[in-house]
Amino acid sequence: MDLDVAVIGAGIAGLAAAHELARAGREVRVFEAADHVGGRMATRRVSGFVVDTGAEQISTRGYPHTWELLRRLGLDDVPKIGRRLGVWRQGRVRPGLAHPSGLLTGAGLSVRARLDFARASRGLAKRSTADTERPEASRVGRATVAEFCAPYHPDVLEYLCQPVVSGFFGWQPERSAAAPFLALLGAIGPSTAWRTYHRGMDVPARALAARLDVTTSFPVREVLAGPGYARITGDGAELRARSVVLAVPAPVARRVYVNPPEHERPFLDACAFTPMVKLHLMLDHRPESDVYLLAVPRSESPSVSVVLFDHLKHPDRAPEGRGLVTVIASPAVAPALLDATDDEVVSALAAEAERFVPGLRAAVTESVVHRFRHGLPEATPNALALRGEFASRLGGVVDYAGDWVTLTPYSEAAVRSGRRAAARVRAVPRRQPA
Structure with a gap:
């Protein structure tokens, strides 16, 4: 043997x-x-930049096996991100996504949608919908994300659930089941609990x-x-x-x-798995932003689902005075970009991301494209x-x-x-x- x-x-x-x-x-x-x-x-180190090609963060909640492993390895340098997330709506950033303040500030949701989301959250808590180990046991059953959102104001899908599942998982809400998503939301808690590894994921x-x-x-x-x-x-x-x-x-x-x-x-x-395509742009300065991660709904962009300011996630992701911005392709275009050239990916995504980061293309000094043909489980x-x-x-x-x-x-x-x-x-x- x-x-x-x-x-x-x-x-x-x-x-x-x-x-x-x-x-x-x-x-x-x-x-x-x-x-x-x-x-x-995985993480790549390019010209002094620390480029997280896949996962971006962990949480102090919902990660017990990870934290046990980190303690065993003697890894305790996992600082709090300390920055908010936001949603793009009608030409500007709406902060508060995945944050307790979101129900007050709106985070892109109308007042009616906020009330509906609060009602849905209370219902989920009472029904103990699922855990992250047995999502099939959820009382939500096999409903897709879109079907779960159907009884509520359209904003709950279009400016909350869709941007999250598409941006973080590469899902299309009409194809993926709600149960794993809802279990995960309940497990990891608000963005105030999110952290990232010093020196890379x-x-x-x-x-x-x-x-x-x-x-x-x-x-x-x-x-x-x-x-x-x-x-x-x-x-x-x-x-x-x-x-x-x-x-x-x-x-x-x-x-x-x-x-x-x-x-x-x-x-x-x-x-099945959904593909993920990420464009990492090294910049000659650090653009300011009220949020470190901007989720872009499909109703606001046909090709970009997330814009991430890595230098705000953790300052070691870029050399001093430099910036690092990551653009994640939307599920609508990611399959086609898998086989596109790097130049084609840069052209398609950087031009669209300029809407959310003015002056972006002029500040780019270098770029890295990363493709995952098997990005994340689609959970149909x-x-x-x-x-x-x-x-x-x-x-x-x-x-x-x-x-x-x-x-x-x-x-x-x-x-x-x-x-x-x-x-x-x-x-x-x-x-x-x-």
């Missing part, structure tokens, strides 16, 4: 799984297709990788489960492992795992309906880790799923294959 446990994917889910297994005395090797670790929590991934046996630039082509082992093929090599944890997006897992059990296939097939009603059966029977020779396992698109779900996968692997007695 070549390996005890192989973890495929060095994102935070795979690294968390490997860390738990190594602490339990298992021999673990992590394989990563990219030339770096972090996955959708990949800090925990790099700290974990430094303690583990990680092989980068090793794309796995095929995983074949056998009796008591799995065969891994990739990069001209063939290995056998007693256990494999597939810590990759569901569509990738479905492609490389050639013989998953019949009961796992329906959910794997249904678990069909996938939600199939998730419970899938989750109840996990624990084979080949297991899974990732935020998609619970259809909850945030990094805590990835960390938690990695730890749970490790526990299932540990529960299987080690034995040599026949």
